[in-house]
Each structure stands twice: as structure tokens, then as C-alpha cells.
Amino acid sequence: MSADALDSWFRTYREIDDILITHVDLSPDEECEAHAISWLDEKERDRLRRYRYDRPRREFALCRAVLRSILCSRLGCENGRLSFGTFEHGKPFGLVDGKAAPVSFNVSHSGKHGLIALAPKGRLGVDVEERVNRIDLDGVGEFVFGPEEQADFASVKKYEKRHLFFKLWTLKEALIKALGTGFSLDPSRFEIPPEMRRGARKGIFRFPHIPEARWRLENLGNADFAAAIAQELDPALDTKGE
């Protein structure tokens, strides 16, 4: 695949210190998908064949091809040397020549938007969500928000609820994905820091059940989608910024 072909559907979205965040355009495009599939290995093509619908097939192909391109560039390796393994709850990690690569990444997609976060180290989670109308915001909010979050959610005006819901959801999902446990961690059992619930774009977070670990948390949302990133901070660093 040529660099020009790839450039047409991904771009750098943000750089936050050592984290590179790439946006992937997931609009249907047969040419892009064909290019993307040419970058995948046989195991990934098997996975593609198992998808029952076009949308998840396209999301996986386009995001995985861009992830491969970014990883090859970052690790200085050829695409054919790259493969992927998964941790216990399904979170993928990179392998070069079968050995774990010194890089951390995470991928998320929703509707026409994919985000890929990449950093040299530290567990990393990213989430993107289009602010769709089909979600029962109050009902799901009761399910996934903690008591203080529910109180904040109940206090905002009706027209602000969708933005707040998806902001809180993406921040929580980014943390859960960074931790790598999936929904075995009940999202209502931890709360987003109050200053972030009320407008701050970034903050430091600690899970109640593992207070020794600190996480950088940042709201990446824009007018088109809600998004957030979480990165485990090096415990050896000082605690400035808390």
C-alpha cells in the first residue's frame, strides 16, 4: 500500500506529550478497504471473514491497517514482521518477529470515526463515541454512573445531557480499556473526578481499588464526537499536576 493511499484516510488528531492519537475516517470506501485488507495477515483476514456485517468488517480492516502502518513506522519494522497477541480480556498487543514490541496502543471506533492511541509505555485506553440519539441516556446512566455522577447528570439541562453522558461514558470506557479488564469492572463503582465532570479537559485519576496507580485522563471530544484517553503514569515520576 502506498503512503498516499493511507494518507487519504488517516491523520494525526492530537499529540499529548508522548502519546500520538490518530484519527481514521471510517466512511465506506471500497478502494481504501481493498488497500487496507492488503496489509492484513492471514489471521486478520480470517477474522474479517467471520464478521456478519459490512460495518464492523470495515472498522476492523481500516483501523488495523492504519495501526500496522503506525507501528511499522514507530518500531522501524516491515509489515510482515508484525503480528498481534491478546491479553486475558481480549486487549491486543504488538509482536515483532514473535516478541512483544516495546510500545503501547489502543483502538476505538464509532460510526465514521476511529481513534488509535500510541505511546512508548504505560497502559493506554482510548474511546470514541458518536453522540447518537438511540441511547436511553437516563436509563443507561443509572446503570453505569456512580452516585455523584448521577447527581451531576440529573442537575444539567435536558439539552446538555447528551454531551455530558457521552463525555462521562468515554472517560470511563477509556479507563476501563486502559486497565484491560473489560466490563468485569463495574463502571458505576468508580467516578470521574468532579472537576472533569464539570468542564476541565484533563485530570489525574485513581481507581478506588488500586489507589497506588495514577492515570492521566483527558477529554478529546469535539463537535463531531465524544472521545477520551487514559494513560497509566509512571509511579517513579513525581505527582506534580495532581
Next chain:
Amino acid sequence: MASVEERVGVLVEKHLGISDRAMLDADLTELGVNSVDAVNFLKTVNQDFGVDISPDVARDFTTLRDLINHLS
């Protein structure tokens, strides 16, 4: 009275946009349902059936058939 499978099938079509009933037996990872839609669907199932299935319990379901069996 509609069977559990019929009731779940109606909710799947309405909330996940999946109308093909053969998909009730497909692996959930092959359907491409994202997490916010999945939790929204689970909340609807809980309301409709008067149950309290948590996301943690639902995580063990690999197909929608597993959910139907849990509800039956």
C-alpha cells in the same frame, strides 16, 4: 404469549438493528455491537423482563442465545 426468543428477537431488531434471527446464534464478536449499544440493550432487556442482569454477568454471554437461555 410470545416466547422469550421472540421477545428478545424484537428487542434485538429494535435496539441493535439486527433483524436476521439466525444471528441469535452468532458469536457476539462477529456482530460488531459496540459497548454503549450493548449496555443500552442490556438495560432494555432488564426493564422488559423485570430482571437485573449486570454488565459483569452479561460479559459471559458469547451469543444472544446465551442471553435467551439465561432468561428462560
